[in-house]
Amino acid sequence: MTGPRRVVCLTEETTETLYLLGEQDRIVGISAFTVRPREVKQDKPVVAQFIKANIEKIVALNPDLVLGFSDLQAEICADLISQGLDVYCFNQRSIGDIIEMIRTLSRLVGCPAKGDTLADGLEHNVDRARAAAEKLPAKPRVYFEEWPDPIITGIRWVSEIIEAAGGEDCFPEMRDFRLAKERIVTSDTVLERKPDLYLASWCGRKFRRDTARARPGFAVAPFTHDDRMVAIPSSIILQPGPACLTEGLWAVQDEIARVAEDLVRT
Numbered sequence: 001m002t003g004p005r006r007v008v009c010l011t012e013e014t015t016e017t018l019y020l021l022g023e024q025d026r027i028v029g030i031s032a033f034t035v036r037p038r039e040v041k042q043d044k045p046v047v048a049q050f051i052k053a054n055i056e057k058i059v060a061l062n063p064d065l066v067l068g069f070s071d072l073q074a075e076i077c078a079d080l081i082s083q084g085l086d087v088y089c090f091n092q093r094s095i096g097d098i099i100e101m102i103r104t105l106s107r108l109v110g111c112p113a114k115g116d117t118l119a120d121g122l123e124h125n126v127d128r129a130r131a132a133a134e135k136l137p138a139k140p141r142v143y144f145e146e147w148p149d150p151i152i153t154g155i156r157w158v159s160e161i162i163e164a165a166g167g168e169d170c171f172p173e174m175r176d177f178r179l180a181k182e183r184i185v186t187s188d189t190v191l192e193r194k195p196d197l198y199l200a201s202w203c204g205r206k207f208r209r210d211t212a213r214a215r216p217g218f219a220v221a222p223f224t225h226d227d228r229m230v231a232i233p234s235s236i237i238l239q240p241g242p243a244c245l246t247e248g249l250w251a252v253q254d255e256i257a258r259v260a261e262d263l264v265r266t
Contacts (some may be wrong), residue, residue: 001026003110004065004086008058010048010076011069013241014090015040017102020242021114028061033204035235036243048076059083065108069240071179092240093156093178095164099123102242122245126164129249133166133256138263140256142167143195143223146238147203148211150184157240162199165253166260170195187215195223197259199252200231201238207231227262230255 008029009015016036018024029047034040047057053076058066068077068089077087088108092101099119106115142162144154154162159175162168169175170193174183200207209229213219222228237248 001110003108004063006061006063006065007109008047008061008063008066009034010053010067010073011050012036012235012239013069013098013101013243014067014105015044016239016241016243017105017118018109020118021106021109021111023109023111023114026109028063029058033235033239051076053079055079055083059085067105095126095157095160095245098157098240098242098245101240118242122242126245126249129164129166129253132253133164136166136257136260138260139166139168140196140259140263141170141194142197142199142252142256143170143190143193145198145200145202145212146183147180148200148205151186151190152180152183153185155180155183155238157244158237161237161244161249161252162256165249165256167197167252167256187217191217191221196228196263197255198223198229199255200229201234203238204234228259 005026006028007026009027009031011031012034015027015030015034018027019037027044030040030044032046032049047054051072058080063085066080066085066087068087070091073089077089080087090101092098099122102119103115106112144158144162146152146154153171153174156175159169159172171185177183212229213224218224232251236243236251
């Protein structure tokens with residue numbers, strides 16, 4: 001085995017990627033939010049909860065590489081660096097960034113060919129979705145909600161997934177804002193965009209239609225009918241790794257295709 005032999009993954013997507021690469025034996029610590037593959041929490045110890053981490057436990061594992069994600073883990077990464085550990089923090093925010101993360105991670109662990117194969121397959125999957133989207137009879141306007149209070153709309157990779165699946169993101173101008181607090185919208189602005197489809201993924205919290213419908217004007221809006229309000233599991237859309245370009249993309253495209261047919265019939 002070449003490259004780092006003892007890897008701690010502070011977020012789910014790097015764990016998922018290493019398993020898909022067949023390099024899971026390197027992993028010695030994972031995030032509590034890791035769900036893929038199903039057996040992962042039986043095989044690997046939990047050492048982090050996204051914005052919290054057990055520094056002492058991580059150091060005790062004697063990792064030769066720690067993998068982090070985004071500015072939200074900057075303090076954790078700094079603490080681990082101060083303990084003398086090697087840390088690589090990814091910051092992928094787009095489909096292209098996710099693909100490049102996979103290629104970079106595979107190079108870090110010494111299996112670039114396997115990484116290229118995985119990345120190429122995911123790119124092909126996105127291309128197939130775009131090709132299928134071109135055949136849809138309509139382009140539904142899609143509102144994606146990442147958090148209910150304050151109302152936060154989708155990050156860049158989610159917006160790109162909506163477009164690849166054949167939809168039109170209601171807030172395309174928001175996707176370049178990297179921080180969630182920069183993507184806050186109001187009930188009024190959502191109503192003004194007149195979405196055809198409401199996709200919700202409340203970052204691990206259960207989606208509640210009654211909560212959404214209680215907002216001013218939402219109860220009578222067409223996009224809040226039962227068949228136009230759909231919850232997408234956070235684990236397949238809000239974790240920027242392989243799953244959002246497979247299961248997440250397929251789930252979004254299924255809903256967009258269904259609504260596109262409805263729009264033509266009505």
